[in-house]
Amino acid sequence: MGMFAIFPFLIILIYLGITFGILYLIYTWVNKFIVLRQEQNDLLREIIKKMDNK
Numbered sequence: 001m002g003m004f005a006i007f008p009f010l011i012i013l014i015y016l017g018i019t020f021g022i023l024y025l026i027y028t029w030v031n032k033f034i035v036l037r038q039e040q041n042d043l044l045r046e047i048i049k050k051m052d053n054k
Helices: 002-053
Strands: none
């Protein structure tokens, strides 16, 4: 009977692990997207400055 009491805890731990894993992947994707967007904005600013100087 003691073995069957562990299964609900294991299922909850696996469920929480999957949930946190998905949230972590979403966080890293959004963070990467924001960094790329900032780099793109910086490059566009440099291009505009060079075009203004000509």
